[in-house]
Amino acid sequence: xxxxxxxxxxxxxxxxxxxxxxxxxxxxxxxxxxxxxxxxxxxxxxxxxxxxxxxxxxxxxxxxxxxxxxxxxxxxxxxxxxxxxxxxxxxxxxxxxxxxxxxxxxxxxxxxxxxxxxxxxxxxxxxxxxxxxxxxxxxxxxxxxxxxxxxxxxxxxxxxxxxxxxxxxxxxxxxxxxxxxxxxxxxxxxxxxxxxxxxxxxxxxxxxxxxxxxxxxxxxxxxxxxxxxxxxxxxxxxxxxxxxxxxxxxxxxxxxx
Amino acid sequence: xxxxxxxxxxxxxxxxxxxxxxxxxxxxxxxxxxxxxxxxxxxxxxxxxxxxxxxxxxxxxxxxxxxxxxxxxxxxxxxxxxxxxxxxxxxxxxxxxxxxxxxxxxxxxxxxxxxxxxxxxxxxxxxxxxxxxxxxxxxxxxxxxxxxxxxxxxxxxxxxxxxxxxxxxxxxxxxxxxxxxxxxxxxxxxxxxxxxxxxxxxxxxxxxxxxxxxxxxxxxxxxxxxxxxxxxxxxxxxxxxxxxxxxxxxxxxxxxxxxxxxxxxxxxx
Numbered sequence: 212x213x214x215x216x217x218x219x220x221x222x223x224x225x226x227x228x229x230x231x232x233x234x235x236x237x238x239x240x241x242x243x244x245x246x247x248x249x250x251x252x253x254x255x256x257x258x259x260x261x262x263x264x265x266x267x268x269x270x271x272x273x274x275x276x277x278x279x280x281x282x283x284x285x286x287x288x289x290x291x292x293x294x295x296x297x298x299x300x301x302x303x304x305x306x307x308x309x310x311x312x313x314x315x316x317x318x319x320x321x322x323x324x325x326x327x328x329x330x331x332x333x334x335x336x337x338x339x340x341x342x343x344x345x346x347x348x349x350x351x352x353x354x355x356x357x358x359x360x361x362x363x364x365x366x367x368x369x370x371x372x373x374x375x376x377x378x379x380x381x382x383x384x385x386x387x388x389x390x391x392x393x394x395x396x397x398x399x400x401x402x403x404x405x406x407x408x409x410x411x412x413x414x415x416x417x418x419x420x421x422x423x424x425x426x427x428x429x430x431x432x433x434x435x436x437x438x439x440x441x442x443x444x445x446x447x448x449x450x451x452x453x454x455x456x457x458x459x460x461x462x463x464x465x466x467x468x
Numbered sequence: 469x470x471x472x473x474x475x476x477x478x479x480x481x482x483x484x485x486x487x488x489x490x491x492x493x494x495x496x497x498x499x500x501x502x503x504x505x506x507x508x509x510x511x512x513x514x515x516x517x518x519x520x521x522x523x524x525x526x527x528x529x530x531x532x533x534x535x536x537x538x539x540x541x542x543x544x545x546x547x548x549x550x551x552x553x554x555x556x557x558x559x560x561x562x563x564x565x566x567x568x569x570x571x572x573x574x575x576x577x578x579x580x581x582x583x584x585x586x587x588x589x590x591x592x593x594x595x596x597x598x599x600x601x602x603x604x605x606x607x608x609x610x611x612x613x614x615x616x617x618x619x620x621x622x623x624x625x626x627x628x629x630x631x632x633x634x635x636x637x638x639x640x641x642x643x644x645x646x647x648x649x650x651x652x653x654x655x656x657x658x659x660x661x662x663x664x665x666x667x668x669x670x671x672x673x674x675x676x677x678x679x680x681x682x683x684x685x686x687x688x689x690x691x692x693x694x695x696x697x698x699x700x701x702x703x704x705x706x707x708x709x710x711x712x713x714x715x716x717x718x719x720x721x722x723x724x725x726x727x728x729x730x731x732x733x734x735x736x737x
Binding site for chain 1: 637638640642647648656737
């Protein structure tokens with residue numbers, strides 16, 4: 212599915228958060244949104260996902276091409292997992308399938324399939340409180356995959372995790388994108404995650420959030436490994452792009468605190 | 469190695485400072501406290517320190533209670549009270565849940581709902597019993613109405629508080645997967661609000677028992693409140709205290725039932 216983020220603007224009361232954001236997302240493309248704190252990355256993702264109505268512009272699905280069995284074209288993966296603590300792992304995945312016209316056997320098959328994909332098959336009956344942060348995020352991914360989305364919208368999915376789990380999950384995401392050719396929008400503060408996973412990185416300015424640069428990374432995702440010189444060069448280029456604004460944002464946050 | 473570290477100035481032990489502020493429950497001590505209080509009470513009565521007229525001994529209360537059981541009077545009074553308690557509590561709870569959910573979920577219901585509840589909640593509900601008697605008569609409906617009215621407000625407050633406390637990101641998650649509104653309510657908001665709603669049940673059931681007794685003291689032939697009032701009028705303090713003991717046991721049973729409900733519905737915690 213091709214998406215067009217067309218002249219999107221958004222204001223919260225008197226604060227202009229985004230101004231005239233315009234770019235396209237091609238099928239099979241992973242797009243990272245980066246920028247300093249307060250530049251409107253998560254706001255933009257909420258608008259793309261239909262969870263926030265923009266005050267200007269629109270988001271267009273330019274074709275109806277969806278994966279077979281797609282139940283929810285634009286599907287979120289949340290930073291804080293958003294798992295229901297009163298449901299098991301399988302129950303959390305089942306939640307997003309229950310209101311669709313699926314036979315119980317098909318629903319069970321989908322749950323088993325995504326549990327296997329995310330290495331959670333042995334934890335189907337566990338409750339979220341029994342899982343580590345990394346496992347919880349795997350459940351979030353499994354839940355999103357269960358509806359076979361056309362576009363995966365990931366809002367800082369690794370930021371709530373410890374450094375080691377982050378490395379492990381980053382490898383898993385990279386493998387998933389390389390293997391499935393899935394379309395995704397990935398919001399992150401972490402430039403390393405952006406250069407490991409994205410085909411193109413949209414760098415935003417702050418106050419109001421506008422596009423500073425769309426930075427393409429032409430190394431195939433499957434060939435990318437940690438510490439690769441090309442990726443380091445891309446990371447440095449992106450840091451040079453947003454460094455001054457990141458410092459300004461940091462000072463402003465210090466001032467507010 | 470450790471010996472090397474200890475060389476030089478004389479070592480002193482790091483004092484443990486994190487004592488207290490960590491109370492633990494002890495069922496044996498809980499039961500023992502009952503035994504001690506009853507034993508002291510009996511001792512006071514036996515030695516004449518406590519007047520039998522003002523406060524009958526535990527043995528006298530037990531005899532009065534036994535008499536009520538074998539004569540069948542207790543079941544008559546208890547049956548009438550339970551009918552009023554359960555009926556009034558269910559009416560108030562159902563209405564409170566409906567209004568609480570509306571106030572918790574809809575902007576159009578929020579402001580008028582909160583204003584009305586805030587204005588009416590502090591009124592002592594027993595003060596409205598004469599009004600309910602004028603409206604519904606001296607019979608059962610006025611007693612049901614008093615209990616229901618008293619139960620309604622804490623249920624509304626806890627329900628909309630519970631709905632407010634449901635994590636917004638869980639609701640957004642449901643919406644992001646295009647769950648229908650009814651599914652968001654049934655599968656996310658209701659279970660998320662349930663812990664607060666159930667704590668509200670504890671408060672509302674206590675209020676219901678208080679209002680039950682007050683209502684039964686006005687124009688009721690049967691009921692634990694009527695039994696206590698009649699015993700007081702006749703200076704039958706043994707029967708009066710027996711009635712109070714039954715009330716205490718009723719409260720314990722309600723608390724136990726709510727505890728079971730809590731474990732059944734909130735086992736995931």
